[in-house]
Structures are given as structure tokens and as C-alpha cells.
Amino acid sequence: MTPGSEAELAEMIAGANGPLCIQGGGTRGLAVEGEALSTRGLSGIELYEPGALTLVVKAGTPVAEVETLLAAENQRLAFEPMDHRGLLGTDGEPTIGGVIAANISGPRRIQAGAARDHLLGVRFADGSGQVVKNGGRVMKNVTGYDLVKLMCGAHGTLGVLTEVSLKVLPRAEAAATVTLTGVDLPGAVRAMSAALGSPFDVTGAAYDAETYQAHIRVEGFRESAAYRSAELVELLSPFAMAEVQEDAENLWRGIRDVAAFHEREGDVWRISVKPTDAVELVPHLEAKALQFDWGGGLIWALVPAGTELRSRINVPGHATLVRAAQEVRAQLGVFQPQPAPLAALSEGLRRQFDPRGILNPGLMG
DSSP states (O other): OOOSSHHHHHHHHHTOOSOEEEESSSOSOOOOSSEEEEOTTSOOEEEEEGGGTEEEEETTSBHHHHHHHHHHTTEEOTTOOOOOHHHHTOOSOOBHHHHHHHTOOOTTHHHHOOGGGGEEEEEEEOTTSOEEEEETTOOOOOTTOOHHHHHTTSTTSSOEEEEEEEEOEEOOSEEEEEEEESOOHHHHHHHHHHHHTSSSOEEEEEEETTTTEEEEEEEESHHHHHHHHHHHHHHHTTTSEEEEESOOHHHHHHHHTTGGGTTOSSEEEEEEEOGGGHHHHHHHHOOSEEEEEGGGTEEEEEEOTTOOOGGGOOSSEEEEEEEOOHHHHHHHOSSOOOOHHHHHHHHHHHHHHOTTOOBSTTTTO
């Protein structure tokens, strides 16, 4: 089913007799059992005010279309959303609704915040087919709920997004990357922590365990980026040999999209921990390959197919199974099981917004 309007979408949900598998561009690999309901027919820019840094767009609009529009005004989505197609081997076009539904954020999250932090308002159809609007230009009072925050990261289990309002930001005039070569993980974590704790406004801090390289990014006006990168070279030189790369856009795109794992056999897990805990955790993972982002707090792990990685995590954190065969996903679960009180709260919310349990059933546990 591919509705062409919000009203048609709401009508389809209200008339559904069974589970619905909610999809945007179908690029993120989170398919569940049920009849496919795609938002791709809900596409287009509703409002763009560059001077107000505000964008209102239908949920099925391709991310590439949004980025092209913003680039023409020298603006961007500051949270740097990941493109999963290379990692998952999917095709299609990522949609802005899918980005928001999954709260997809890239390397710049450490400085600019997550997708959730840039979301001003939403429109969506709940599991009864009722259209709800919250935040942004319009507001519907729903006592006790900040629906904007609830919908971002709910993966379509509370409602199907039809429109999102976003805060956008200017593009940086220049970027520079300080690369440390020949540094091990403990040294890289210390170096990234030093950079993030410095006054130099770092917008990326990643480590490649296969090349033994750490990368620190700064952005801004050209002279400022040059000055701050030079200062970082001096600050970080005690950890390893450091040098500046002026043009590293492809490097950061590869970090964002975990390009190092593309077309490599095995399951891929995404693990969130305190950066300083990464060093203690890594030996227990027994991974085939590792990539680190967010100063070491985000770990991408490539492991043999079928590996139950959560049982190996010996520090506080959580793990999401991003790539695996469908039977492995069904056995292990995509998302980290929630503590009982939080699970009860989540289930209560789903009953309120989707009383029939038809929207992406079982996806969130």
C-alpha cells in the first residue's frame, strides 16, 4: 500500500485487518511481518524558510532531495544522517521520515546533537487512523506527552509519520581533520577525549582499529578551522604522529556509513557505551573488525553470523543488531531488551497510540 495523501494513509490504517509493516524507502532493513505500508507517496517540501532555519517536509521525501534543497541555500541537516544502503545491501531511497522514525544521527552528533534535537514538530497517523499533530507551526494539546520526542526513535510503532518540521543549520565554510597514525585503542580514546575536552569545537572523533588511525574533525570559517586544527596537532602530538587533512569529506562519509564493513561477511552490531569503557569492553567482543565513533562511545562490531554479542558486554551500555539474517534477528532481537519498568512504560504507550497492535508489531520487543 502506497497512499498518496495523509487522509488516504489514515483511512488505510483505520481499515487494516492485520499487522502493517511501515516503510519509508525500505533502506534500513527493519522489515516485520505484515502488509507493507509505504510513505513514499507522501513526498514534497511544505515550507522552507532559510532565514528562519526552518524546513517542513512530508515524511516520504527522499533525504537526497532535502539535502539538495538545503545545499542551494548553503545549509544542511547538522545531525549528518547515516545512509544504510551500503552496509545492509539494500536499495531504494532513504526518506526523511525514516531518518526521524529511527533517530538516525552521524559523527556530528557529539557536537550538533541527534536528529531528535533538530525536530520541531510532527504530523502522524496513530494505530486507529487518527491524525495527530504536535509541535512546529501547529499544536494539538495531548496532556503528558511530548509527541515530537516520542515519535523520533519509535520506529513507526506509535504512529506513521506524514510530515516533519526541522531546524536546519548553515553549512560550514571549511573543515579540517587531524589524523593520528599508529595509535592503539587506549591511546586513541585518550586522544579523542582530550580533543573533545578542548576549546576547539570538535565535530567528529573516530577511530579505525584496522588502520590504527584516529580522526578529529573541526569545522567553521576557513581561518578558524585552520587555527584550531593546528592547535589540535600540538595538543595531540604526545599521543601519536598527528597531521592535518584539508579535504576529508569522503573519509567522514565512510565513517558515517561504516564503509569498512560493506560487502564483508558477518553480522554487524552497534554498541553504545561510555567512551572510557570501550577499552575494557573490546577484548570481550572477539570481533572480526571494529570501528569507533563519538569519541569511542559508539562501537560498530563485525562478528561471525549468529553471534550473541549482548552476553559479552561487560560494561554498562546497549547493543543493537543492525545486520543479520532474519532468523538471527528473530532469535536475538534487534534492540536491547529494556528493564522491566521501562518495558512496562513502553508497552503502555504502544497500547495508547496503537491499541490494536498493528504498527510494526514486535519490532521494539
